[in-house]
Amino acid sequence: MVKSVTSFATFFVFLVLLGTFEMRTVLAQQRWCEVLSGTWSGWCDNSDHCDRQCREWEHYDHGSCVYRVPFEQCMCYYQC
Structure with missing residues (x-):
């Protein structure tokens, strides 16, 4: 009886550690860095246009209009 409880506890700890490692790997792979568009000028009111410009003109993965003081950029x- 004690051996089966110890085996179960060991297996459970192993699963928790494995899950934690996998979660860190996924989060590290999905980390995004941002940079202000170098070719966009003026107010950004259409994220689709911003996305297209970032991908096609500046060769980034994607783009989006984001509020940065004093306006959307x-x-x-x-x-990363």
């Missing part, structure tokens, strides 16, 4: 994103 086109930010480009890439995986």
Whole structure:
């Protein structure tokens, strides 16, 4: 009886540690860095246009309009 409880506890700890490692790996792979678009000028009111410009003109992964003081700006994103 004690051996089966110890085996179960060991297996449970192993699963928790494995799950933690896998979660860290996924989060590290999905980390995004942002940079202000170098080719966008003026107010950014359409994220689709910003996304297209970041991808096609500046060769980033994607882009989006983001509020930065004093107005919405086109930010480009890439995986760090």
